[in-house]
Amino acid sequence: MWFLFPLLAGACIWYNYESLEWKTVAFNGLFILFLLASLTVYISFRKKELTAIWKGFFSWGDILFIIAVTPLFETVQYIYFFTFGTILTLMIHLLFARGEGRKTIPYAGYLSLVSVAYLIFTEQINHFFLFLNGSR
Template sequence: MVYQDFKYRGIYWWLFPLLWVEVTCYGAFQFGWGLVFNLGGLNGLFILFQVFVLSLYISLKNRKPTNIFQGFFGLGDLLFLLCAAFAFSVTYFIVFYILSLLFAIGITLLLKLSAKERLDKVPLAGYQALMLM
């Protein structure tokens, strides 16, 4: 996922269900199915709330309803976060989420300063997958 997102700014869709199965089964064998689905659901609601707030903010900024998945936030980024939601408890997920966003911002700023070309898209899922590893 890291390589694909960095190289092509996109990830094969079928990798997301595989990742979800992997993290869900790993957590279920460690802590039980019920806890994994409860925590994944709470983390998923947190992510959906974040996407809603981002969508509302961009729509208000543009003064018209805006689909954030067209140029602002990638569907792959959302799918990766929803998969990662099943890998952590709520507290650890929020820590992972914040640290991975800070990591992505830091690396992007460094690349922007050193690059001669304009960087149009940030491979957020790739940076977050790198942090997850």
């Protein structure tokens, strides 16, 4: 249901409105664009033909979800969120889909669970990110 993604983006903007900087949202969007372009190049290289990643590799729902949540994060936090969220998504999928024989991962669904966990534990997670960056 495509109309949920603009609603989600609006909710993310509303949630983070006081500290939201549009420059940061633009950088996050550029990060996603870079990743999707890199993935397209990689898959096209592997298949030896230009390949659209939304045809069998990454669904439009996944792409729209990762774009919709960009207002929630500063750029470094977004990179951490995307990286750790993707790893956690794979771990959740491996844990819950054992024996099902699924060939696809519901990335946006699992990443939304990670997003909710982030919103609940924001303060603790931010302290962890500061620790990773060497700040106290």
